[in-house]
Amino acid sequence: MEKSRLERLQERKQIERRQWLRRCCWGLFFIVLLAVGLHFISDTPGSPAQRMDQLRHQLTHQLTRLLPEELPTQLFQGLRGLLPWNRQTDASFPAETGPNTSTTTSEEADASTDASLRVLFLGDNMMTGRVAAVMDEKGMHYPLQEFAPLLEEVDLIVANLETAVGTSGQMMEKSFAFQTAPRYLDLFDPYREKLVFTLANNHGMDGPALETMSALESAGFHYVGLGRDRQAAYAPYVGEINGVSFAIFGASRVIPVASWRAGENHPGMATVYNPESLLEHVVPWVGEVDYVITYLHWGVELADKPEPYQLALEEALYEAGVNLVIGSHPHVLQAFEWRGPKAFTAYSLGNFVFTTSHDPMANDTGALELVLSPDAIETAVLHPAQVRWGLVRYLTDPTERQRIIQRVNRLSESVRVDDDGMMQQLSH
Incomplete structure (x- = not known):
């Protein structure tokens, strides 16, 4: 295979x-x-x-x-x-619905497609600093060129955008602050209509939140985890593809200052220091869609294993009816756990489009592909990759692939990844 x-x-x-x-x-x-x-x-x-x-x-x-x-x-x-117009977008966001509502329906899907949804989850992405320099030199689509075939094939892409977006230069004073110029969003433009960013992370408000949201909306990108008020920040992206419905939430357990929290009357981020802050928005969607998905920014950088609070939060989410718990922030791959027929956890997906790290472990990464039917997770696949000088390499060499697969197998208890990246659920 x-x-x-x-x-x-x-x-x-x-x-x-x-x-x-x-x-x-x-x-x-x-x-x-x-x-x-x-x-x-x-x-x-x-x-x-x-x-x-x-x-x-x-x-x-x-x-x-x-x-x-x-x-x-x-x-x-x-x-x-040379075209006689400025670049336009085909997405509109009526005030009644906001940027988190999908108009995709099963009728728009290929009638011959079975009731299954191929979704690809990506880790941390930022297109500034050295990454931007490489894109200027080698082309806007260079970082994803080896993953382009897979990105084109899947039905839905969910990724953490770990940067503010804009050109104001109004940056928060901190050790590392990221603001990506809107033109670098061209990297993801071929997948824009099926892509959902989460902005709930410790860099999503390095620049002004309103500037970031306006830039993404002007370019036609969907996002969660950031909003003009608390209700909008916690609002999910809701859609249906190939007969499979879903609601995607973004929230962060890592923010530098409390003022980043979204309020009733001011913009900000969805946070999950208190599980109830997320659960009150998640629970109404349980039973309304086939899959409730939470993408969380949590954990400790470069750690092998999740913290006790992560395990407690994961349990609370599953008890409330959440199906998928996807994580980022540690910058390294952590365990995958297949919790049930419709329950799957990825504690950390590591980096993706990101600056090359001095720690080799942070450059080893992968994309998680899940095939979802209304009743079960049909398939789980790890696509091993490596971040190298602005390029996300799709690893084909068996030795390189094994380095990443063996790490995941060592850390995971309920999953075993085969040589081809296919995951098998282990019985207990």
Whole structure:
């Protein structure tokens, strides 16, 4: 099974590399023709504005997908700049629903798809500092280029965005403060419609919260864990894909100052120092959706095992009816535990798009893929990876893969990861 999985990814990458020039030439030719036509149509009195906006976005989106990842960033941005409009987004966030409500329904899914949802969970991501420098040098899509086939295949992606977003430079005074310029969000733009960020972490408010939220909303990204008031910060992202419904919550047990907590009348973050603060928002969704998912920022950096408070919080969440408990913050992979037919914990997913660490253990990482049906977790897969100089390497070498798989197996009690990354639930 290992060969078929790895070979499929490698073959797909090779095909894309062989065809990039042809796709680029034909794609650009087609887009330029349409762009010229739309430029004149947009100047015609009485043209439907909403339809024009949708067409403009689709053309820009196709340009982004057609251009090869190897294209220099300056040329990439220049070609996009030739289009007679600024980049638009196709997502709108009505005041009644806010940015955490999905309009995706099972009717929009492929009718031939079985009732199952492939969701990919990623650890900590930030696109500033050295990561931004590498993206400027090698292209906006460079860090994820080896994971692109997998990211394209899955139905849903949930990731921790461990940085504020904006250009104000108004940073909190602390040892490490991150603010990512909005243009670096282009890294995740190909997956924007199926991606949910959690901003509940110890860097999500390094810059002004309102600036971060506005930047993400303007770019059309969904997020949880941060809001303009307490209710919004704890609000879930709710959706249904392929007949499987879900509600995703984000909350942090690690914040630098108490003022980061969202209040009734001021913006801030969802926190979980007191379990009840999260449970009161989670419980109403239990039974309303197939899966209640909590993505938590917790634990101790570089630790092998969770803290006692994490185990107590995990137990409280499962007793309340939560299905998936996903964690980050330690910057290293920790245990996976398969708690029941619809219950799974990942204590820490480590780093993903992140600065290379001086500690090799923090550079060893992976993506967690779960296949969910309405009644059970059908499949759990670990995709071993390594952070290296801005690139998230998809590991194919057996020796490198074993280094990460053996760590997870050593730390996990109810799960064993096979050589191909497939997880088996151990009986007790």
